[in-house]
Amino acid sequence: MExxxxxxxWFLSAENWSGPAGIPNRVWEHVQISVIAxxxxxxxxxxxxxxxxHFRRGGFLAVAVVNIGRAVPSFAIxxxxxxxxxxxxxxxxxxxxxxxxxxxALPPIFTNTYTAVRDVDPALVEAGRGMGMRERQLLWTIExxxxxxxxxxxxxxxxxxxxxxxxxxxxVAWGGLGRYIIDGFAVxxxxxxxxxxxxxxxxxxxTELLLGALERRIVPRGLSRATEQVxxxxxx
Amino acid sequence: MITLTDVTKTFAGTVHPAVERLSxxxxxxxxxxxxxxxxCGKTTTLKMINRLIEPTxxxxxVAGKDVLNMPAFELRRSIGYVIQQIGLFPxxxxxxxxxxxxxxxxxxxxxxxxRVDELVDLVELSPDMLGRYPGELSGxxxxxxxxxxxxxxxxxxxxxxxxxxxxxxxxxxxxxxxxLRLQERVHKTIxxxxxxxxxxxxxxxxxxxxxxxxxxxxxDSPGEILRDPANEFVADFLGSDRGIKxxxxxxxxxxxxxxxxxxxxxxxxxxxxxxxxxxxxxxAIIGIGSRIEGWFxxxxxxxxxxxxxxxxxxxxxxxxxxxxxxxALDVVVSSHTSVAAVFDEDRYLGIATIDQISREIVQ
Amino acid sequence: MIVAPxIVAPxIxQADEPFVRWDWVGRNLDNLWAATxxxxxxxxxxxxxxxxxxxxxSIVALRWRKTYTPITWVTGLxxxxxxxxxxxxLVPITGLTLLTAEIGLVSYTLLILIRNIVAGxxxxxxxxxxxxxxxxxxxxxxxxxxxxxxxxxxxIAGVRxxxxxxxxxxxxxxxxxxxxxxxFILRGLQFYSAIGTTQILAGTVLSVVxxxxxxxxxxxxERLLTPWARxxxxx
Numbered sequence: 001m002e003x004x005x006x007x008x009x010w011f012l013s014a015e016n017w018s019g020p021a022g023i024p025n026r027v028w029e030h031v032q033i034s035v036i037a038x039x040x041x042x043x044x045x046x047x048x049x050x051x052x053x054h055f056r057r058g059g060f061l062a063v064a065v066v067n068i069g070r071a072v073p074s075f076a077i078x079x080x081x082x083x084x085x086x087x088x089x090x091x092x093x094x095x096x097x098x099x100x101x102x103x104x105a106l107p108p109i110f111t112n113t114y115t116a117v118r119d120v121d122p123a124l125v126e127a128g129r130g131m132g133m134r135e136r137q138l139l140w141t142i143e144x145x146x147x148x149x150x151x152x153x154x155x156x157x158x159x160x161x162x163x164x165x166x167x168x169x170x171x172v173a174w175g176g177l178g179r180y181i182i183d184g185f186a187v188x189x190x191x192x193x194x195x196x197x198x199x200x201x202x203x204x205x206x207t208e209l210l211l212g213a214l215e216r217r218i219v220p221r222g223l224s225r226a227t228e229q230v231x232x233x234x235x236x
Numbered sequence: 237m238i239t240l241t242d243v244t245k246t247f248a249g250t251v252h253p254a255v256e257r258l259s260x261x262x263x264x265x266x267x268x269x270x271x272x273x274x275x276c277g278k279t280t281t282l283k284m285i286n287r288l289i290e291p292t293x294x295x296x297x298v299a300g301k302d303v304l305n306m307p308a309f310e311l312r313r314s315i316g317y318v319i320q321q322i323g324l325f326p327x328x329x330x331x332x333x334x335x336x337x338x339x340x341x342x343x344x345x346x347x348x349x350x351r352v353d354e355l356v357d358l359v360e361l362s363p364d365m366l367g368r369y370p371g372e373l374s375g376x377x378x379x380x381x382x383x384x385x386x387x388x389x390x391x392x393x394x395x396x397x398x399x400x401x402x403x404x405x406x407x408x409x410x411x412x413x414x415x416l417r418l419q420e421r422v423h424k425t426i427x428x429x430x431x432x433x434x435x436x437x438x439x440x441x442x443x444x445x446x447x448x449x450x451x452x453x454x455x456d457s458p459g460e461i462l463r464d465p466a467n468e469f470v471a472d473f474l475g476s477d478r479g480i481k482x483x484x485x486x487x488x489x490x491x492x493x494x495x496x497x498x499x500x501x502x503x504x505x506x507x508x509x510x511x512x513x514x515x516x517x518x519x520a521i522i523g524i525g526s527r528i529e530g531w532f533x534x535x536x537x538x539x540x541x542x543x544x545x546x547x548x549x550x551x552x553x554x555x556x557x558x559x560x561x562x563x564a565l566d567v568v569v570s571s572h573t574s575v576a577a578v579f580d581e582d583r584y585l586g587i588a589t590i591d592q593i594s595r596e597i598v599q
Numbered sequence: 600m601i602v603a604p605x606i607v608a609p610x611i612x613q614a615d616e617p618f619v620r621w622d623w624v625g626r627n628l629d630n631l632w633a634a635t636x637x638x639x640x641x642x643x644x645x646x647x648x649x650x651x652x653x654x655x656x657s658i659v660a661l662r663w664r665k666t667y668t669p670i671t672w673v674t675g676l677x678x679x680x681x682x683x684x685x686x687x688x689l690v691p692i693t694g695l696t697l698l699t700a701e702i703g704l705v706s707y708t709l710l711i712l713i714r715n716i717v718a719g720x721x722x723x724x725x726x727x728x729x730x731x732x733x734x735x736x737x738x739x740x741x742x743x744x745x746x747x748x749x750x751x752x753x754x755i756a757g758v759r760x761x762x763x764x765x766x767x768x769x770x771x772x773x774x775x776x777x778x779x780x781x782x783f784i785l786r787g788l789q790f791y792s793a794i795g796t797t798q799i800l801a802g803t804v805l806s807v808v809x810x811x812x813x814x815x816x817x818x819x820x821e822r823l824l825t826p827w828a829r830x831x832x833x834x
Contacts, residue, residue: 003691070760071810073767076803079784083618083796164681168771171788181687185774190691197687201680208679288733313735323730327748327827337734369827385734395733 006191007198016195021179023199030166030176030203037098038159041105046151049110053117053147054139062114069107074165077103082172097169097176104165105158112154116147149219156211163207167200177203237264237425238285238393243294245280245450254280255450257294264392267419267426269440271433273473277450278429282395285427286315299392313337316386316394316424320401322378324370330381331366337389355384358418376407383415387422396428400435412438433474437462437481445470459485479597484562486596488555493578493586498523503543509534519573522548526583531573551577557585561596564588620797627801631783635805638769638779642813644701645765646758649708656709657716658742667717674710682707682771695776704768708761715757719750752828755821759814766810770802780806 010016017023052058078100085096120143128142144151167178180196183189240260246253255277262268270278283289285296287308296303303311324333331352332339338348356363359380370378379399386394400408412435419426430436436443437458444455447469454466462482465471474481497511497520511520518534522543530548540546553567555576567576568590575587624631656674660667677685685703693699723746731745747754773781780802787798822829 070763071767071807071814072803073770073781073806075767075770075781076784076799076806079788079799080803082788083791083799086791087618160679164679167681167683171774171785178683181683182774184687185690193687194691197684200684201688204681204684205676205679286733288729309735309737311735312733317730317733319726319730319733321724321726323724323726323728325727325731325745327825340735340740369830371827372830 003190003194007194010191010195020175026175026177026179027199027203029174030163033094033097033101033169033174033176034159034162034166037101037162038105038155040098040102041109041158042155044102045106045110046113049113050117050139050144053114054135054143056118058114059118062111065107066111069104074100074104074161075168078165078168078172085172092173094174096172097166097174100169100172101162101166105162108154108158108161109151112157113147113151116150116154117143120146152215152218156215159211160204160208164204167196237299238262238427239295239297240281240285241295241297243281243284243296243450244292245277245284245289246292253292253449255284258450258452260444260452260455262425262427264425265423266441267428267439269436269443270427270429270446271431271436271443271473272446273448274431276446276448278446279397281446281450282397282427282429285393286312286317286395288312313340313389314391314393316389316391318382318386318394318396318399320398322382322402324378324381324385326370328369329366330361330368330370330373333370333381334366334384334388336385337391341389343389351388351390355387358387358421359384360414375403376411379403379411383418387424392425394424394426396426398430399428401430408435415439434481437485445473480562480565483565483593483596484560486561487558488561488564488576488578488588489557491561491588491592491596493588494592496575496577496584496587497521498528498584499543500524501529501543505537505540505542508537508543517574521584522546523584526585528584551579553577554579555588556580561588561593565590565593568593618793618796619800620793623794623797624801631780631801631805634778634780634782634802635809638766638806638809641697641700641704641769641772641777641779642762642765642809645704645708645769646762648701649705649712649761649765650758652705653709653712653716657713657720660713660717661720670713671710674706674713677706678710682768683774686771686775690775697777699775700769700772700777704765704772707768708765711761711764712754712757716750716754719753719757720746722753723749748824751824752821755817755824759817762813762817763810766806766813770806780809 015022019025049062052061078096081096081100081103082092085091085099088095090096117139124142124146125138128138133141166176167181169176170178170182177196177200180192180199184191184193184196238260239262240258242257242259243255244253244257245255258277258281260268260281270281272278280289284291285298285303287303291304298311298315325336328336334352334355335348338351343351352366353363356366361377361380361384365373365377365381370381373381382399400411403411416439428439430439440458442456443458443461445453445461447453454461454470459482461470462474462478462485465474465478471478497515497517499508499511499520499522501522508520512518512534519531521531522529530550532546532548536546551573553571553576555564555567555578557578557580564576564578568574568588575589577587578585656670660670680688682703685706686699689699689702693702720742727745727749728741731741736745769777769779770781770784772779773785783798783802787795787800787802789795790798
């Protein structure tokens with residue numbers, strides 16, 4: 001009971017709300033890198049996934065990518081990018097974190113986009129071809145829109161995955177909300193640990209709910225069934 | 237054997253009962269068919285006998301015992317149940333599928349094994365199928381396994397819900413014949429549900445025609461129902477060709493056959509022409525008593541002094557006396573001679589004419 | 600993953616210091632093996648307990664359909680909390696112990712296992728259930744003899760995913776003082792040199808090998824348990 005009081009106090013104390021180690025800054029760091037990592041992954045993964053999906057090539061790659069992504073623990077990915085980043089002269093902190101989160105965000109976006117485009121009803125594509133559409137037009141006017149619910153769902157899944165894994169980045173000397181947890185472990189400050197846990201949990205679950213609601217707004221009702229097919233990545 | 241008294245079923249959330257105060261009596265060893273349009277409650281009634289659907293009201297007695305006085309699973313182990321999609325267990329071998337109820341009843345292994353062998357023989361399956369899985373069998377084979385499985389614990393009663401509905405008409409006709417043959421051997425009390433009136437007529441000792449709400453419009457032998465439908469509903473359900481349907485129930489041996497235009501080889505051309513004009517036809521048969529050589533047409537007589545060298549043709553469409561009048565009608569209508577020649581093996585018995593047949597319809 | 604080779608290549612080319620210290624690997628084989636065994640034990644406990652709880656909750660959900668939504672909601676919520684945060688929430692209560700680790704690990708298996716068990720059981724075709732009931736199967740025997748065996752492929756698919764996920768999560772338990780291969784990954788982060796890299800790689804590679812092996816073994820188990828699924832009609 002006393003412990004709970006300590007935690008409440010922690011949240012109430014002003015110093016935890018200001019400065020580089022304060023909650024607002026940490027949240028901002030967390031959100032910022034998640035957005036960049038997911039955005040980058042989307043930019044890099046979407047074009048080849050759309051292209052390969054349209055031409056129905058490289059299915060093996062899509063499957064392999066997701067299977068590797070699932071078998072390699074996210075912790076390990078985060079850790080691996082530290083020495084790589086150092087080798088590349090990019091140092092600690094921001095770069096290994098970004099690269100690792102980027103690597104995590106890629107597989108769900110790539111594979112689900114590929115599959116969604118590839119699985120668009122062939123009759124529709126054939127109809128389009130019959131009307132004289134060229135490959136690029138087929139992709140933009142038929143396949144991509146039909147696949148969009150799944151793609152949006154995949155982006156959501158990917159973003160949530162990134163937000164959920166970012167706390168681990170504290171181990172590669174970066175910031176974000178994970179800092180409270182890791183630092184708390186280091187100095188055996190259970191108050192900080194719990195507070196950090198609460199913050200991360202709230203942000204993650206909140207992101208999931210928010211993006212889920214957004215997705216439901218964007219996706220037209222008729223196509224919403226498709227989003228259930230999204231392959232979820234491994235847990236972080 | 238089975239008695240339903242004022243049985244009622246009202247499903248939750250509905251106002252009108254699916255089955256309302258139905259009373260029916262089924263004797264031991266008889267095949268009773270419940271037939272009627274969609275939604276008349278025939279399947280609901282069937283399922284209340286083994287309590288897959290619990291009755292809302294009324295009483296059901298099977299072999300003198302009230303079905304509600306025992307645990308449902310115990311009741312069901314003493315009643316065979318066959319459904320349209322069969323529902324063989326894909327993860328068990330054919331042997332294990334058939335042995336299901338004996339296994340549930342705790343039979344001894346040797347007894348079960350012997351029974352399985354017996355059943356495989358009864359339903360005419362090859363014993364080397366016992367080790368296979370249902371996925372490896374054809375539709376017809378699976379059907380037989382379903383029947384064997386239902387009969388495994390030798391239940392006195394068998395319930396069948398559209399058992400032949402899922403197969404094509406040719407296989408269905410064969411299965412119906414086999415079922416009748418099987419029933420000759422096992423003498424079960426069978427309650428069968430179907431929507432097909434022809435099937436009901438063919439299989440049932442007695443047929444109950446049901447209308448919406450499980451109302452029994454008529455419950456009698458197929459012949460009687462066809463001869464004398466109780467009301468307009470029944471007459472409509474039987475169809476406008478019920479007269480012809482009746483014909484399928486009457487064997488040829490029931491009517492008196494006409495001897496037909498039979499002449500011996502020593503007859504004269506004049507006698508042949510007389511015979512033909514007597515029957516009003518342009519052909520005749522050569523033979524003596526029940527041994528005949530064949531038939532010939534009047535134009536075959538041209539230039540012949542007598543019948544000695546007249547060429548004859550064998551009757552192609554021969555019917556046995558066990559065949560129904562309906563089959564005879566088919567032959568009469570389609571054959572060149574416009575009659576059906578009736579033969580018992582090679583013995584000629586006479587001809588069935590359209591007049592004789594239509595007399596039966598009218599009766 | 601496509602980007603990885605592009606980054607790794609110049610890194611390896613930069614070999615003034617070896618990227619991997621194989622001598623370290625040679626010296627620490629025993630430790631690596633011990634960590635692997637620890638990892639396996641942790642996985643076994645998590646999946647075992649997870650299955651028991653999931654089976655129980657699934658039976659409840661199947662029997663009383665209305666509970667399915669709340670159950671998936673709660674387990675889904677647990678699943679949405681990042682592992683580090685979940686451990687952070689548990690540590691102040693249960694300490695840096697095995698119990699904390701297992702509570703967390705088991706929680707993550709629940710959603711996927713329950714979903715798959717329920718889907719598997721629901722997927723058994725209706726005629727089979729009706730035929731079984733009609734022949735006099737009690738509800739209990741129906742479940743154990745008919746529904747469960749036929750639901751196996753779907754259930755095992757869930758177990759495979761849960762197992763691979765758990766093996767990955769165990770690496771994080773190193774942070775709360777538990778072992779497994781995560782220990783080496785954690786240690787490796789403290790050395791900004793080839794020794795560090797080697798440790799991280801050792802922990803990672805062994806985790807992946809473990810995950811793939813477990814996946815294949817479970818696939819083999821599925822094949823073993825469903826001999827009827829492979830036999831097709833010989834016409």
